[in-house]
Amino acid sequence: MEMDNKKKRQSMILYLIIAAAAVIALRTFLFPSIMNGQIQETSYSEFLGMVDKKEVKQVKLDTSTGDITFTTGSGMDSKEFHTTLWPNDDSLVKRLQDSGATFSAQIPSQSANMLLYLLINLLPLIMIFGGAWLLNRRLKKAMGEDGPSMNFGGGFGLGAGGLGRSGAKEVKGEETGITFSDVAGQDEAKESLEEIVSFLEHPEKYAAIGARCPRGALLVGPPGTGKTLLAKAVAGEAKVPFFSISGSEFVEMFVGRGAAKVRDLFKQAKEKAPCIIFIDEIDTVGKKRDAGLNTNDEREQTLNQLLAEMDGFDNHKGIVVLAATNRPDSLDAALLRPGRFDRRIPVELPDLTGREAILKLHAGDVKMEGGVDFAAVARQTPGASGADLANMINEAALRAVRMGRTRVTQTDIEESVDTVIAGEKKKSTVLSEHEKEVVAYHETGHAIVAAVQDGKAPVSKITIVPRTSGALGFTMQAEEDERYLTTREEYKQRIAVLCGGRAAEELIFGHMTSGAANDIEKATKIARAMVTQLGMSERFGMMALGESRNRYLGGGSELTCSEGTARDVDEEVKTLVEEGHSTALKTLRENRFKLHEIAHYLQKKETITGEEFMNILNRDDGFAPRYPQE
Structure with missing residues (x-):
């Protein structure tokens, strides 16, 4: 008052x-x-x-x-x-x-x-003189030299929350409404954080034996995997104040402002200890310092202040700093040393079991029909993050409402998977009969090459319905179980499957279309990784010819070889892709009649299931159907 x-x-x-x-x-x-x-x-x-x-x-x-x-x-x-x-x-x-x-x-x-x-x-x-005195007093307080910052009111405050104020949002632990039971698919990360919760709840047990809690924990992983959710869950479990701020909020135009915000943040934390400080996207302010000319004095001063605060506060009071990033390779080494961020906790994309658990968790908030097979949906979504899976359940609920149902069905969830992966069905795009036929043969080519391989990734759906992502159709494969290792032969089979669409166009129509652009890009990327990173080239053997960029943000690789070797790498990549293309052509020639039969069936129905596809492919009709000469 x-x-x-x-x-x-x-x-x-x-x-x-x-x-x-x-x-x-x-x-x-x-x-x-x-x-x-x-x-x-x-x-x-x-x-x-x-x-x-x-x-x-x-x-x-x-x-x-x-x-x-x-x-x-x-x-x-x-x-x-x-x-x-x-x-x-x-x-x-x-x-x-x-x-x-x-x-x-x-x-x-x-x-x-x-x-x-x-x-x-x-x-x-x-x-x-009176105005100058008042402004000087205001600036001193804002910079943390004379108590807390104040606003003049009426729109005359200097900056949001006052000049030099951290701007961190404080939430009481029990008010976050999130605990570890609200996080699924990240069992290892939860186990690593449970010890921090135990310290915040019972610091005397650790003090008695002389142990100290980690000063900080760095959550590392791709976007959408639940790093922020885990930090809130730690605060919710420990029931301690939770200070949340983004790294970009420290970056200011004037030198010294960011450092003042760091001081104010830790000052507030000391007053509310035990508590948790969570800095999201810490790479914004924690990038490696550069000794060259392209330096940023404001960012470096802010980083130096953060380093000093993390190294100087008394950890026995129960202040834990959690930070999240998907660019750990760009962080300064001083920030990652023990005594600051003692633990690096990977928050990776969920595996098959994790995806199923996440789907069930989010489905608990939605009215579902009985008998929904979440395991089948999990197999169809390899590489999906927790945020993607949550979005799929929400899209399924929205579709159920549009269709006039009160409960979500298996069909709603499967359609939502297509929506999240490939986009909504595009109603404005109407293909001509010839284009529709080309797309049907293209997708059938992918499916047949995939089905005859022994890569254990059966076809689950084929569709030629255009999507808002730009795809005129797609073939979906579902892994039977989680795969952690991939052999050279399996990579070559993947390249062959990607070449199946273009091979079908050449075999049936004798010309090429632009529909294979995305397939060619993916096939080339796999072949280049085999040569430059995985040591799967007969010509170069176990030799690393490139460095991978940020894997959490989908970065590729960058060549680290001479120009002459780079030309040889291109030749080897070309050889691998051409080999896959030849395999696809050979497979489709051997299954030419099934290619015609399934493509015509797909052209008529537009979308068929993997079961329908396999029934036609494996059916022995006893005669060769009559189709025009290719």
């Missing part, structure tokens, strides 16, 4: 200063210009001439300044003039009496003169 009253007083002082400045500005600049537009200046001799001609009707004399204001004419014809009294003119009074004009003199007191002098000359100086 006292703080609020102080803010109000400071706001009132500021408003009074602004109002006084406005009045003085009006008095000094505006009013004289207005008056000068109505009162005409004239010389003293002209004034005496008009007095002698009896044109002057009224005269006012200011004895303190010698200013004379007089009026001529009457009514609408009256005019007002201004002149200055000639010194020692004793004849003026008699002339005015003879002309019949009325006149008066104003004789101000000495005290009035002094007050007017003070108002005109000293008040602006007082206002300037």
